[in-house]
Amino acid sequence: MTTKVSSSKTMAEQRRSNRSRHTKFHVFTTVCLIAIIFTYMFNTNTFVSNISFNFTPNTTIPFLSVNLLDNQTFIVNQLKSTSTLHNPVLIVKEVIVQKSVSEDDQNPLVPPINLTKKQRMSWFKNKLPEFDMLNSNQEFEIRAKEFFQDCNVRFFMTWISSPLRVFGKREFLAVDALFKSNPESCLMILSNVMDSDFGFQTLKPIIDRGFRVQALTPDLNFLFKNTPAKSWFDHIKNGNRDPGEIPLAQNLSNLIRLVVLYKFGGVYLDTDFIPLKDFSGLRNSIGAQSVNSLGNWTRLNNAVLIFDKNHPLLYKFIEEFALTFNGNRWGFNGPYLVSRVVEREATELESNFTVLPPLAFYPVDWTRIGGLFLRPVNQAHRKWAETKAAQIKESSYGIHLWNKQSRRFRIEEESIMARLISEHCVICKFFKKSQRLSHNSFSISS
Structure with a gap:
């Protein structure tokens, strides 16, 4: 009996010992696995980003x-x-x-999903006071008038974003190219983020070379005053108008470009538009994005706008924005807006307004924009790239890069973009490992 009990105890101790060794083995294996994962994540930057x-x-x-x-x-x-x-x-x-941060998520006032219209309006009313750009900036008018003295052409861009969205190298390239082709002009970037020490340091390489560029927080009360935009703005702030699900920054940009041209006159450019020519010869123009087989435009775009101060068509654009605003349809308050207004007002605009062909600002369709960034893969492809680059250089005022489609592409050596940028930049920061592109790196066949 004693022997049997002793044997049972021995077996139980062996089982406990085995379980202990088994547990220790699992712990050791787990620790090793965690160490391996930790090392891998750190070396691939995954650890830092999470x-x-x-x-x-x-x-x-x-x-x-x-x-x-x-x-x-x-x-x-x-x-x-x-x-x-x-x-x-x-x-x-x-x-x-x-x-x-996604480019489409430039607005810090993005409402929660699945809200009803009434809930969204209430949410925006409560959140809008936190959006500092909606506050009055009484220095804007004075600073703007002082800045625009003795400018050959007044250029405007907008950069309405959250503090997490940086004015990156694609945007910097647009500014760089602008002063290569329009050195005596002035550029004002209407922005709640770039009007800061960070914005100044970003633009300093351009400023240090004597070019006139300034970021300034817009005063919406001043810009919207005595225009139909004022009523729309008041309704949005009071929670009486649905801002919609589209980021508010996008629609504010659509409106601000209209009112700033109406108040000052000049040229508006999107930050993904690369200028290639002098704009001083253009007046009261907008570019066609597409045409039909007869050469008649089928859609206009508002990425580039050239207008005199107080032009009546600008007023009609602003009026259309305020009356028909829809914050739930992409492009409705932008490209589609200018298209429907110009079509409706066509008979009254012929003497003081011009629609330029797609080659002027949109030489490549948004569905094919990626082709501009790719290195030629063979001789035939290289010859085509040289011909296309020469055509754009000769006939286009610039290229809209359709950043939503092209932002994932880097500019590869010998690509069409590389050929164009090599001759249309001042500082020439470039999208490759070396970060720079020599002016002599590429040649364009005539």
């Missing part, structure tokens, strides 16, 4: 130039090899967050 830190979005990054903001591998390697940085992980997180 950690949440509290940081101030407006913090500047003085040691990083604009053309490096998208190069995560470079940034991590730089931080690993630099011992003087006080908080490198925080800086890396800031850059990665800035890169990861």
Whole structure:
């Protein structure tokens, strides 16, 4: 009996010992696996991009130039090899967050999904006071008038975004190319984010070369005053008009470009439009995006607008925006708006307004824009690229890059974009590892 009990105890101890060794083995295996995953994630930057830190979005990054903001591998390697940085992980997180924000999500006032119209209007009414750009900026009118003295052409861009959305190298390229072809002109960037130390540092390479560019927070009360935009703006702020599901920043940009041209006159350009020619010879024009077989336009676009101050067509655009605003249909308050107004008012506009052909501003359709960025794969492709680049250089005032479609592309060497940029940039920051493109890197066959 004693022997049997002793044997049972021995077996139980062996089982416990086996379980203990088994448990220790599992723990050891798990620790090793976690270590492997941790090492892999760190080396591929996944670890950094998945950690949440509290940081101030407006913090500047003085040691990083604009053309490096998208190069995560470079940034991590730089931080690993630099011992003087006080908080490198925080800086890396800031850059990665800035890169990861969608271009379509420029508006910090994006309502929750699945709200009813009434709920969305109430939500916006409560949130709008937090949107600092809606506050009055009494310095705007004075600063704008002072800035535009002695300008050959007044250019405008808008950059209405959350602090997490940086004015990147694609946008910088548009500014760079503008002053190559229009050196005596002035560019005002209407922006709630770029009117800051960060914005100044971003634009400083252009300013240091003597070109006139300034970011300024717009005063919407001043711009909308004595126009139909005022009533629309009041209804939005009071919660009596549905802003819709489309980001409010997009529709504000559609409206601001109209009112700023109405108040000052000049040229509006999207930040993904690359100018190639002098605009001083253009007046009261808009570009066709597409035409039919007879050459008649079928759709206009508002990415480029050239108008005199107080032009009556601009007033009709603003009026149409206020009366028919729909915040739930993409393009309804933008390209489709200018198209339907011009079609309706065509008979009264012939003497003081021009519709330019697609080749002027939209030489490549949005469905084919990726082809401009690719390196030729053979001799036939190379010859076509040279011919297309020469055609654009000869006949186009610029190229709209349809950034929603092309933002994932880098400009490859010998591509059409590379050929054009090599002759149409001042600072020439470029989309490749070297970050620069020599003016002599490419030639264009005539």
